[in-house]
Amino acid sequence: MASRNHYYLSVADLAHAHGSDPALSWDGAGPADFAAALEEALHSPALFERWRAQQPEPDEVDPALGATDMQAQVHARVVDLHVDVDVLTSLPMSLLRQRLNWLIGAAWQLRDVRPA
Template sequence: MATRYYITLPDGALARGADPDLSFTALSGEGFASELQAALRGDRLFDKWRRKQPEPDEVDLSLAATDPDATVEGAQDDLHIDLIVTTSIPGTVLKQRLRLLAGSAWELRDVKTA
């Protein structure tokens, strides 16, 4: 079952994770949406993060969840970015990916059944 998450990046320029190799690089609403969608549909971001862990083989594999049908819509209004994420990925995994991509510079505004 898919869930719809309404997320805001209050300042797109500050929406960067601690590790530049894993972080957002986008500058526009559409760019942020595209990067997050790729992170949810595929395992590239997870694999890069996992390889950087002290004990990669001990990483909880539930964090590797992907959703090939995930969609992310992005819109920019001045400095802030609004993202609408529709996915079957568990919320804990979505939050972990957002922390990698945006650090703490994001807000979960609402959650609804899709």
């Protein structure tokens, strides 16, 4: 079994954080909505499948990029003037980064990674 990690992220302006593709981008109302959207993107291949369908050769996309973690947990809360996000998952950072970029673009910053 893959090791689980806590990824600690910060989002400076969640209200204006959106991915570049509206079909994949998060369009929620606050930290709880974002946490739910990211958790769903880690639990389910639905977001990956929407992205894959947009590719010129969808059947040639590596299916490993759509890996999921049904045990993933995401918590987000407002702290000072930003949102702290704690992600607990066995997925590698490359896949977490992929889902974050689809949902909120480059509006996030990795603060720390620790084994769970």
